[in-house]
Amino acid sequence: MSDQGDTPSANAGKTVIEKLGGIRDRIDAIDNKILSLLSDRAACAEEVGEIKRGAGEENIKFYRPEREAQILRRLKGLNKGPLADERITAIFREVISSCLALEQQINVAYLGPKGTFTETAVHKHFGQGVGSSPFNQITDVFREVEAGTADYGVVPIENSTGGIVSHTLDRFVSSSLKICGEIHLMIHQNLMCKNQDMSGVTRIYSHEQSLMQCRDWLARHYPDVVKVPVASNAEAARLASEDPHSAAIGGENAAKQYALNIVSPHIQDSANNMTRFLVIGKEEIPASGNDRTSLLISTKNRAGALYKLLEPLERHHLDMTNIESRPAPDTHWGYFFFMDIDGHVSDADMQLALAELEGEAELVRVLGSYAKAIL
Numbered sequence: 001m002s003d004q005g006d007t008p009s010a011n012a013g014k015t016v017i018e019k020l021g022g023i024r025d026r027i028d029a030i031d032n033k034i035l036s037l038l039s040d041r042a043a044c045a046e047e048v049g050e051i052k053r054g055a056g057e058e059n060i061k062f063y064r065p066e067r068e069a070q071i072l073r074r075l076k077g078l079n080k081g082p083l084a085d086e087r088i089t090a091i092f093r094e095v096i097s098s099c100l101a102l103e104q105q106i107n108v109a110y111l112g113p114k115g116t117f118t119e120t121a122v123h124k125h126f127g128q129g130v131g132s133s134p135f136n137q138i139t140d141v142f143r144e145v146e147a148g149t150a151d152y153g154v155v156p157i158e159n160s161t162g163g164i165v166s167h168t169l170d171r172f173v174s175s176s177l178k179i180c181g182e183i184h185l186m187i188h189q190n191l192m193c194k195n196q197d198m199s200g201v202t203r204i205y206s207h208e209q210s211l212m213q214c215r216d217w218l219a220r221h222y223p224d225v226v227k228v229p230v231a232s233n234a235e236a237a238r239l240a241s242e243d244p245h246s247a248a249i250g251g252e253n254a255a256k257q258y259a260l261n262i263v264s265p266h267i268q269d270s271a272n273n274m275t276r277f278l279v280i281g282k283e284e285i286p287a288s289g290n291d292r293t294s295l296l297i298s299t300k301n302r303a304g305a306l307y308k309l310l311e312p313l314e315r316h317h318l319d320m321t322n323i324e325s326r327p328a329p330d331t332h333w334g335y336f337f338f339m340d341i342d343g344h345v346s347d348a349d350m351q352l353a354l355a356e357l358e359g360e361a362e363l364v365r366v367l368g369s370y371a372k373a374i375l
């Protein structure tokens, strides 16, 4: 069959079956090429793994998030469609994840239980090739990584509707772990129950953040149904799976996990409901070319203290994208500030600003420099 075998003119007069047959032949030939190229790529990854192992250096890293970010960014830039950037990124994420698994199996601890948005974030960032284990508390995720039982951890840090996750911020104060990456996940909330519809349902379970994200929709559609906050959306789904008079709000994963029917999809009040997650680990990540740096700074509670912290950033033209303050109860310092700044800690202007900040603050700790989320 020629390459042009199924062009409109070549297809004229053919039956639908014949036309489809021609295109399917082409798809089969393309799949054969993709398979062969995937095998070549996987063999390269095996070679990379051998070189890394052979280098004999302690702490050599198989997982290289900055390199992964560069690959995905480059391919996203080259993509001309018709597949959306998001799909191309997801496909190549899986390819890289499977290649990494040939080099080394890595384990990721996350805020569970199974079926939460954090689990979805783990696989959005690491693909399906990693091992993942759920833990009930944010502090448990930190502990697993600190103890070396898990290589990395994933925890939520902020939601565009619900705001900051203070447990995560506070835990950095007592931890020496680094931030190795960030994940942005669009959050779609769904109403789900055991039956095909909501008749007979008298209560709706969900995490309080999710209830908040759907507050207006719930007030419009189910003003008289009792809303019950529980520890996680997955727990809500579990409860709804055991009681036909209950429903739950959560992600598709939670519905799948507990075999519930989604009776109303995408019920969150804001179309741009996004949660940001952090990847935590033990190492510092080299620059990828488009990075963010997170700082933990403590200062005495005196007039103008915050202004003094911001001055060095302005002097060195650094963009601060986020700042959060938290009280520091057991110290004489007064406040901790968590800042996100565009750039990498190895950049010259960042180094100058950090040196000046150290002169102003009681404590300046770089929590990590890491590639910005790709999509």
Ligand SMILES: O=C(O)C(=O)C[C@]1(C(=O)O)C=C[C@@H](O)C=C1
Binding pocket: 045, 048, 049, 062, 063, 064, 065, 067, 068, 071, 095, 096, 097, 099, 100, 103
């Ligand atoms: O370039 C490397 O260091 C690799 O290990 C290869 C590879 C890849 O498949 O492209 C795999 C895992 C790393 O996290 C980054 C990239």
